[in-house]
Amino acid sequence: MHTAAAHATKLELTKSQIVIAPQTAGLFRANSVTTFNAGAEIYAPGDKAGTFYHVEFGAVRIHRLLSDGRRQVIAFHLAGETFGFEADRTHSFFAEAIAPTGLRAINRAANDQALPELLSLALRGMLRAQEHIMMIGRQTAVERIAGFLVDMAERQGGLEHFDIPMTRLDIADYLGLTIETVSRVFAKLRAAGLIKLRSIRCIEIKKHEALRSLCA
Secondary structure: OHHHHHHHOOOOOOHHHOOOOHHHHHHHHOOOEEEEOOOOEEEOOOOEOOEEEEEEEOEEEEEEEOOOOOEEEEEEEEOOOEEOOOOOOEOOOEEEEOOOEEEEEEEOOOOOOOHHHHHHHHHHHHHHHHHHHHHHOOOOHHHHHHHHHHHHHHHOOOOOEEEOOOOHHHHHHHHOOOHHHHHHHHHHHHHOOOEEEOOOOEEEEOOHHHHHHOOO
16 A cells, blocks of 8 residues: 555646646537536446546546446546546546536547647646545545545635535545445544534534644
């Protein structure tokens, strides 16, 4: 686990170095919004790739099914984020709406002329994947969940309280934990005064630096 985390730190890109090209934003605005109900499939392994999706509202879960039937969640995408990049011409994972979700799509041109404008978005996705490796490479469940909560807060503007659209089971499958462990750690963080559960989906971070120190 620590080896994977160490390798992840070698990525030299930073968020401040990744700039979304204005041309790309315009391409997304030019397309209409398609809505998906909670649980609806956006694409599946083997489906033709080449379309990228910008999340206008809601949230998306990327996952795969293991040979023993278990589910492994690879990523979550929130409002303002883009997904659907593939190295091949077909998708390798499932993409599903977690909640009612609106997506704008842009198709990759046959001559790949759109790629320069979309490169920064693809790099952002690579950086997010590296950060996920670092998160699940941490030893304890408390470290993983503290890192997850800090990440969710930062991706939603650094707010003191924010919604997590995914279920506890989603979080467990994302962090390599059991749902019981996730619930137990949430309760432990709440008892320590680090977070407050405003509702089952709304989290308030009471002591941001203390929470961050758990996953440093």
